[in-house]
Amino acid sequence: MFGEYHSLPLVLINLLGLAGILIWHIQGRSRPTARLIVQILFFAGMSLVLWLAGISPYRLDDAELQEAGILLAKSARILWWLHLAWTLIGFVHIYLTLNRRPQEAHLLQDLIVGVVYLGVALSVIGFVFGAPIGPLIATSGVVVVIIGLALQNTLADVFSGIALALGRAYAIGDWIQLSDGTEGRVTETNWRSTNLLTGGHNIVVVPNSVLAKQGVTNRSRPDESHLVALTIRIAATHKPRLVEEMMLSVLRGCERIVADPPPAIALKTIDAIAIEVELQFRVASAATRTPAQNEIIDLVYDHCQTTGLSLAMPEQSFFCPPPAEGAEPAAAVVRSLSSSSL
Numbered sequence: 001m002f003g004e005y006h007s008l009p010l011v012l013i014n015l016l017g018l019a020g021i022l023i024w025h026i027q028g029r030s031r032p033t034a035r036l037i038v039q040i041l042f043f044a045g046m047s048l049v050l051w052l053a054g055i056s057p058y059r060l061d062d063a064e065l066q067e068a069g070i071l072l073a074k075s076a077r078i079l080w081w082l083h084l085a086w087t088l089i090g091f092v093h094i095y096l097t098l099n100r101r102p103q104e105a106h107l108l109q110d111l112i113v114g115v116v117y118l119g120v121a122l123s124v125i126g127f128v129f130g131a132p133i134g135p136l137i138a139t140s141g142v143v144v145v146i147i148g149l150a151l152q153n154t155l156a157d158v159f160s161g162i163a164l165a166l167g168r169a170y171a172i173g174d175w176i177q178l179s180d181g182t183e184g185r186v187t188e189t190n191w192r193s194t195n196l197l198t199g200g201h202n203i204v205v206v207p208n209s210v211l212a213k214q215g216v217t218n219r220s221r222p223d224e225s226h227l228v229a230l231t232i233r234i235a236a237t238h239k240p241r242l243v244e245e246m247m248l249s250v251l252r253g254c255e256r257i258v259a260d261p262p263p264a265i266a267l268k269t270i271d272a273i274a275i276e277v278e279l280q281f282r283v284a285s286a287a288t289r290t291p292a293q294n295e296i297i298d299l300v301y302d303h304c305q306t307t308g309l310s311l312a313m314p315e316q317s318f319f320c321p322p323p324a325e326g327a328e329p330a331a332a333v334v335r336s337l338s339s340s341s342l
Contacts, residue, residue: 007072009049009050009052009053009055010055010072010073010076012049013046013049013050013055013076013079013080014072014075014076014079016042016045016046016049016079017042017046017075017076017079017080017082017083018079019042020038020039020041020042020043020046020083021079021082023038023042024038024039024086033094035090036087036090036091036093036094039083039086039087039090040087040090042083043080043083043084043086043087046079046080046083047080050080055076057077057080057081057127058127059127074128074129077127077128078124078128081120081124081128082120084120085116085117085119085120088116089112089113089116092109092112092113092116093109110191111162154192156208156209157191157192157193157207157208157209158191158192158208160207160208160209160211160212161189161190161191161192161193161194161208163212164189164194164208164211164212165189169216169218170186170216170218170220171186172186172187172188172189173185173186173220174186174218174219174221175218175219175220175224175285175286175287176196176216176217176218176219176220177216177217177219177286178206178211178214178215178216178217179214179215179216180214182196182198182204182206183196183198183199183219183286184196184197184198184199184204185197185287187203189208191208192207192208193205193206193207193208194206194208194211199286199287199290219285219286224284224285225258225282225283225284225285226282226283226284226285226286226289227280227282228280228281228282228283228289228292228293229278229279230278230279230281230293230296230297231268231276231277231278231279232247232276232277232278232279232300233274233276233277233311233312233313233314233315234274234275234277234309234310234311234312235273235274235275235309235310235311235312236270236271236272236273236274236275236312237310238275238309238310240267240270240275243267243275243277243309244265244267244277246303246307246309247265247277247279247300248263248265249303250279250296250299250300250303251263251265251279251281251296254281254292254295254296254299255295256283256284256288256291256292256295257281257282257283257292257296258281258282258283258284261282263279263280263281263282264280264281265277265278265279265280266278266280273312273313274312274313274315275312279296281296
């Protein structure tokens with residue numbers, strides 16, 4: 001017969017478990033800290049009752065196997081295991097929140113939640129109901145292999161997403177560029193793909209397996225600033241030092257570039273026709289690269305007009321001067337030739 005010594009503790013554990021579930025649902029998901037406190041308190045209370053009464057959550061006593069108390073004993077242990085799972089999951093959620101990475105780490109959180117629920121389910125089946133877990137795990141393994149072969153591409157995306165989340169190559173809000181030239185700001189990561197918001201305000205969905213195979217350049221680390229290099233050819237009729245000073249004044253007059261680190265001018269090459277100048281500057285983010293470049297080109301044109309600097313012909317062009325006096329009249333000809341024809 002069901003022992004009277006265990007009846008009161010088991011009833012108390014069932015009441016605590018049901019009350020914890022009710023209060024846990026009333027609080028809602030908007031209060032994760034309060035939910036965790038409730039989970040800890042009710043789980044601690046249930047564990048304390050088990051310990052004081054000498055009841056093991058891992059096996060049923062012989063007295064509890066009697067018809068009168070078996071349902072009460074099993075329900076108490078199921079509630080205890082359920083509250084254990086919720087408590088562990090609550091700690092994981094709080095840990096990720098304190099690390100200020102709740103969004104980009106949700107793949108890892110989902111994985112841990114799945115492992116916790118699977119472990120609790122197997123524990124309930126084995127310890128509470130006394131079912132053999134070994135054959136169940138073996139059968140589940142065969143099923144998993146079959147499903148894995150059928151969903152090979154999807155599973156590749158899933159595990160690639162987990163690897164990217166653990167590696168922390170990027171985070172939500174980072175601006176990244178792929179080796180194929182695709183670039184944008186990371187807006188979402190999920191089990192299958194990563195969403196990028198491009199400069200054209202379009203969403204590009206990149207499968208995680210494709211993202212893991214490509215080289216990823218994170219343009220938001222160590223900071224959001226982005227280096228831009230703009231090449232301009234100035235006629236070789238001007239001194240290189242004068243050209244450098246004029247281009248520096250152009251960069252200092254641009255409002256869309258950052259002042260620290262300061263911009264720089266690199267004199268790349270010089271020949272009989274042109275001085276090739278590279279303007280090196282940083283912008284606040286990759287999204288402001290095009291407006292800054294447009295402003296600098298406009299400033300270069302204005303400075304050339306006011307200072308007398310002349311833009312050089314393209315590298316693959318040449319100029320035919322007008323004929324001398326007495327020769328047959330002909331107009332000056334400018335021809336653009338490809339490098340292969342030269």
